[in-house]
Amino acid sequence: QKEVEQNSGPLSVPEGAIASLNCTYSDRGSQSFFWYRQYSGKSPELIMSIYSNGDKEDGRFTAQLNKASQYVSLLIRDSQPSDSATYLCAVNVSWGAQKLVFGQGTRLTINP
Amino acid sequence: KAGVTQTPRYLIKTRGQQVTLSCSPISGHRSVSWYQQTPGQGLQFLFEYFSETQRNKGNFPGRFSGRQFSNSRSEMNVSTLELGDSALYLCASSSGDISSYEQYFGPGTRLTVT
Numbered sequence: 001q002k003e004v005e006q007n008s009g010p011l012s013v014p015e016g017a018i019a020s021l022n023c024t025y026s027d028r029g030s031q032s033f034f035w036y037r038q039y040s041g042k043s044p045e046l047i048m049s050i051y052s053n054g055d056k057e058d059g060r061f062t063a064q065l066n067k068a069s070q071y072v073s074l075l076i077r078d079s080q081p082s083d084s085a086t087y088l089c090a091v092n093v094s095w096g097a098q099k100l101v102f103g104q105g106t107r108l109t110i111n112p
Numbered sequence: 113k114a115g116v117t118q119t120p121r122y123l124i125k126t127r128g129q130q131v132t133l134s135c136s137p138i139s140g141h142r143s144v145s146w147y148q149q150t151p152g153q154g155l156q157f158l159f160e161y162f163s164e165t166q167r168n169k170g171n172f173p174g175r176f177s178g179r180q181f182s183n184s185r186s187e188m189n190v191s192t193l194e195l196g197d198s199a200l201y202l203c204a205s206s207s208g209d210i211s212s213y214e215q216y217f218g219p220g221t222r223l224t225v226t
Contacts, residue, residue, distance in 0.1 A: 032213040043202055043217040044155070088155065092213050098145050098206055099168040100215060102155040 003027060006089050006103035015112050019076040023089030023103055026070065032092040033065055035074045037085045038105070044088055048074060079110045114139065116205050116218030124224045130191040133221045137184050137205030143167075144186040145215060146178060149200040161186055162208050190223075198225045 006023045013019040021035075032051050036044035048063040050056045050072065056063045062075040072091075076083055089103040117136045125131050137144050145168075146158040157170040161180035178188045184205075190197055200222050204215040 034214070036217075043200075043220045046214055046216060049214050090155075094160075094168050096210055097162065097167040098143050098160045098204075098208075098213060098215060099157050099170070100145070100147075100155075100204075101157065104154050 003093065003101045004089055004091050004103040006087075006106050008104055009107040010109055011106055012109045012111060013079050015079060015081060015110055017079055019079045019083065019108055019110070021074040021076075021087050021089075021106050021108065023072045023074075024070055025072070025089075025091045025101075027091065027093050027101075028067075028070060029095070030091045030093055031095070033063070033072045034090040034092075034100070035061075035063060035072075036088040036090060036102075037083075038088060039085045076108075081110045081112055084108060084110045116203055116216055118201075118203050118218040118221050120221060121219065122222045122224075124226065125193050126226055127193055127195060129193050130189065131193060131223060133188045133190075133201055133203075133223075135186045135188070135203030135205075135218060137186070137203075138216060141205040141207050141216075142184055143206040143208035143215075144180055144184065145204045145206070146186070146188050147202045147204065148172075149202060149220075150198075155202070158188070193225045195225050198223060 035048040038044045050063040064073045086105040090100040143162045145160040160168040180186045203218045
């Protein structure tokens with residue numbers, strides 16, 4: 001079983017709509033969770049981090065965490081063509097240190 | 113603040129050779145992690161260094177090694193290169209404080225092994 005799972009997509013969303021990206025993880029002891037955006041040919045860019053159950057909002061982005069269900073999601077409101085990228089879910093599986101396990105990524109396309 | 117820098121950006125090597133990649137973290141960051149990204153395996157953790165000590169290691173053979181210097185800069189070495197080592201090698205830096213686990217990636221080094 002993969003430690004972090006995401007739907008690989010592609011996910012196609014019309015401009016202005018809400019894009020919903022989902023991720024599940026297997027290590028129940030994980031405490032920190034991240035969403036990265038990666039444009040083709042570029043390195044991953046951190047867009048959201050979340051540590052506690054519930055929602056965390058930053059501009060058009062909302063991360064949601066449910067530790068009981070081992071589920072993390074990212075909502076992108078008012079989607080723009082510039083949001084078209086691969087979105088990577090990452091989970092830190094190391095207590096007090098750094099070891100990110102990544103999902104395979106979801107390719108998102110925003111259609112004008 | 114300047115971001116994470118990696119050198120070189122591109123590298124072509126022959127099977128059997130060795131290679132050293134360099135990473136300079138964000139100023140003030142003490143933790144440096146290395147990842148390998150390939151189309152088939154995605155992003156995989158190699159190792160993490162904090163205050164010149166390796167704190168975590170991924171499931172890679174011993175041909176992959178690293179080190180960190182007192183100024184937090186880090187190097188990664190791959191010996192006896194194989195064709196399968198062709199990948200994007202990414203370095204990420206973090207403050208290392210337990211209050212923040214956020215990692216910021218550099219632009220990567222694209223290694224091609226022929």
